Amino acid sequence: xxxxxxxxxxxxxxxLIVQFTKRELQMRHKGSKLGHTWAFISPLMMLGxxxxxxxxxxxxxxxxxPKENFFDFGLALFLGLTLFNMLADTIAASPSLILNQPNxxxxxxxxxxxxxxxxxxxxLYQTLTSIAIILxxxxxxxxxxxxxxxxxxLLILPLVMIALGISWALSAIGVFVRDIAHLTAFITxxxxxxxxxxxxxxxxxxxxxxxxxxxxxxxxxDLSRSTVLWNTSLNFHDLGYIYFTSTFTFFAGxxxxxxxxxxxxxxx
Numbered sequence: 001x002x003x004x005x006x007x008x009x010x011x012x013x014x015x016l017i018v019q020f021t022k023r024e025l026q027m028r029h030k031g032s033k034l035g036h037t038w039a040f041i042s043p044l045m046m047l048g049x050x051x052x053x054x055x056x057x058x059x060x061x062x063x064x065x066p067k068e069n070f071f072d073f074g075l076a077l078f079l080g081l082t083l084f085n086m087l088a089d090t091i092a093a094s095p096s097l098i099l100n101q102p103n104x105x106x107x108x109x110x111x112x113x114x115x116x117x118x119x120x121x122x123x124l125y126q127t128l129t130s131i132a133i134i135l136x137x138x139x140x141x142x143x144x145x146x147x148x149x150x151x152x153x154l155l156i157l158p159l160v161m162i163a164l165g166i167s168w169a170l171s172a173i174g175v176f177v178r179d180i181a182h183l184t185a186f187i188t189x190x191x192x193x194x195x196x197x198x199x200x201x202x203x204x205x206x207x208x209x210x211x212x213x214x215x216x217x218x219x220x221x222d223l224s225r226s227t228v229l230w231n232t233s234l235n236f237h238d239l240g241y242i243y244f245t246s247t248f249t250f251f252a253g254x255x256x257x258x259x260x261x262x263x264x265x266x267x268x
Contacts, residue, residue: 020118095174116167158246165253
């Protein structure tokens with residue numbers, strides 16, 4: 001069975017992707033009076049909560065900036081959670097994406113692969129909104145904003161590829177194994193704690209670091225904090241690693257989706 005090029009497939013159906021992404025964004029705020037304004041209000045509320053709970057109450061610190069305070073810590077924590085939540089939201093929604101679209105499944109010519117992609121795009125929209133807030137507040141921290149922030153798109157792209165590969169795989173497997181939806185919450189929580197989001201990677205014991213250092217999400221978040229908030233040069237060795245793992249995840253997820261797709265209609 002010949003598997004088509006996923007990039008060509010997505011480009012060919014770019015108009016449909018835009019339509020489905022808009023629909024996903026509208027569903028997020030359907031019925032609310034403030035509408036898309038919540039895309040800015042929600043991150044600001046969460047940022048304030050992180051400042052108070054983790055920065056003021058628990059006195060958390062990453063230990064990178066010499067005069068690090070609760071504001072610096074809260075901003076770095078918020079950046080890590082912002083990037084991770086894109087993956088978490090994708091994982092949570094993916095198992096039921098195809099199951100919830102039986103009408104499209106029965107249409108042989110409909111490009112089902114765009115449904116997970118539209119979901120990832122809607123999650124990316126929320127992520128970029130939160131990052132915009134971080135960039136506005138970053139100059140008020142003890143970190144130094146420099147040209148290193150232009151590396152950020154290079155770090156977001158592999159995260160999108162990982163999210164899309166996982167979404168393709170979970171949405172396809174979810175058609176046949178309905179119980180997988182019950183495991184995603186635990187998996188997401190486990191990945192969060194394994195990604196050094198609420199603590200510094202330097203606190204990980206060496207015996208555990210031997211394994212966790214290969215977690216691409218941890219690497220992406222650590223590099224993002226370093227380049228955006230801590231004015232550190234990008235580690236291109238780590239960048240090459242996350243592009244290797246994200247490319248593998250992207251194509252592996254697409255392979256699983258395309259292999260199982262012919263059997264969707266039989267099950268649904």
